[in-house]
Amino acid sequence: MKNFENSISASLRRRLLAGAAAATALLVFSTGTASAAANCIKGDRKAPYTIGWANIYSVPTWMKQTEGTITAEVEELKKAGLVKDLMITDAQGNAQTQIQHIQSMIDANVDAIVVIAGSSNALDRVISDACDKGIAVVNFDSLVNTDKVTAKINTDSNEWGSTAAKWMVSQLGGKGKIIIMNGPAGISVSDDRRKGAQPVLDANPGLQVITETNTEYNVAPAQEAMTSLLFANPEIDGVLSLGGALSAGSVLAFERQGRDQVPTTGENARQFLELWKEKGLKGWATMQPNWLGALSVYTAVQALQGKDVPAFVKVPLPVIDDSTIGSYLARADKFPADGYIYSDYDQALFDKLLATK
Numbered sequence: 001m002k003n004f005e006n007s008i009s010a011s012l013r014r015r016l017l018a019g020a021a022a023a024t025a026l027l028v029f030s031t032g033t034a035s036a037a038a039n040c041i042k043g044d045r046k047a048p049y050t051i052g053w054a055n056i057y058s059v060p061t062w063m064k065q066t067e068g069t070i071t072a073e074v075e076e077l078k079k080a081g082l083v084k085d086l087m088i089t090d091a092q093g094n095a096q097t098q099i100q101h102i103q104s105m106i107d108a109n110v111d112a113i114v115v116i117a118g119s120s121n122a123l124d125r126v127i128s129d130a131c132d133k134g135i136a137v138v139n140f141d142s143l144v145n146t147d148k149v150t151a152k153i154n155t156d157s158n159e160w161g162s163t164a165a166k167w168m169v170s171q172l173g174g175k176g177k178i179i180i181m182n183g184p185a186g187i188s189v190s191d192d193r194r195k196g197a198q199p200v201l202d203a204n205p206g207l208q209v210i211t212e213t214n215t216e217y218n219v220a221p222a223q224e225a226m227t228s229l230l231f232a233n234p235e236i237d238g239v240l241s242l243g244g245a246l247s248a249g250s251v252l253a254f255e256r257q258g259r260d261q262v263p264t265t266g267e268n269a270r271q272f273l274e275l276w277k278e279k280g281l282k283g284w285a286t287m288q289p290n291w292l293g294a295l296s297v298y299t300a301v302q303a304l305q306g307k308d309v310p311a312f313v314k315v316p317l318p319v320i321d322d323s324t325i326g327s328y329l330a331r332a333d334k335f336p337a338d339g340y341i342y343s344d345y346d347q348a349l350f351d352k353l354l355a356t357k
Contacts, residue, residue, distance in 0.1 A: 018334055028163045038303040039311065043136035045304055049111035051297060054102050056118035056142070057093040060217050060245070061339045064139075066293040068115065073294035078343040081300050095119035102126045103136075112136035112300035114293065117144045120188040136303045138296040141288065142188045150303045153296055154315040155288055157189050160317060161242060162197030164265040167284040168207070168240050171263040175206035176237030179229055181222060185214045189288070193242040210236065215246065219271065219338070222249025229295035230257045238262050244269025244285065244340060251275045268340050270332055275327055285320040291345040298350050318343065
């Protein structure tokens, strides 16, 4: 956990400390029973709370950074007297294992569970069971199908894919051969981005999809996959990459094969942004903020305190292009070399997002 916490910048820690002080004033808990205002909440749980973080896998750097925001938020809420313990599990990519871990959290009677789903439907039953038992369930990033949760928190993945595809159409004038790079199949955030791109592709038949990939959100497998595709496809005009590490893998594959770089979409992965600037790439990116994890913990505690929280919290997507990439790279040294340069956050931002209906 110390490694994760150390990735949080000093300035961010100061903001979190300030947020915790405000939280102490705003989230004062009584010795009585809190009123139930949000789904799953029965009003019979009292602070300090035990939080469960049911991680689907912890290896990708994005997940490590996300866990870092969770542990940092929990530490500040501990200081405010609102959280007692954090239980962390790692399903190592196996949805059935994740189900077992969530069941263990239910058996341990944790007060809240935050979760990135390893499957959009396999977790529905155990998640519903947790909700029935009065456990606050906050699902972020990769979402479950069931609505028996306290809140779902995410950016709009369909919008993500649609905006990326529109940018590619603009870059290529609606004509050309492209490769689409997806994350793992069956993960909602990956599938939804791809679904969002399809209507744009349908409206622009001159944009020919040569082939598609599905890989982990890691540079090495993405580079390997793209290398194979480069051998098989002598003409590629663009790479519609729907993940940041995937984009970095693509750029490196093009470079290793001596091929000219092509317009490429992606995310706020530090390596991709640095390669974009270094290679003079025509690029576009957006961001799935790592602090969705911290926001999920904060949301769970708000709900347990009897506060009404939205059933769905939509986090706006930023646009990273030639006019804004410099502001991200200016802070690059505050993030791991293989990590993601995410935007700042504080309690004021969280309160604003939770106030949006």
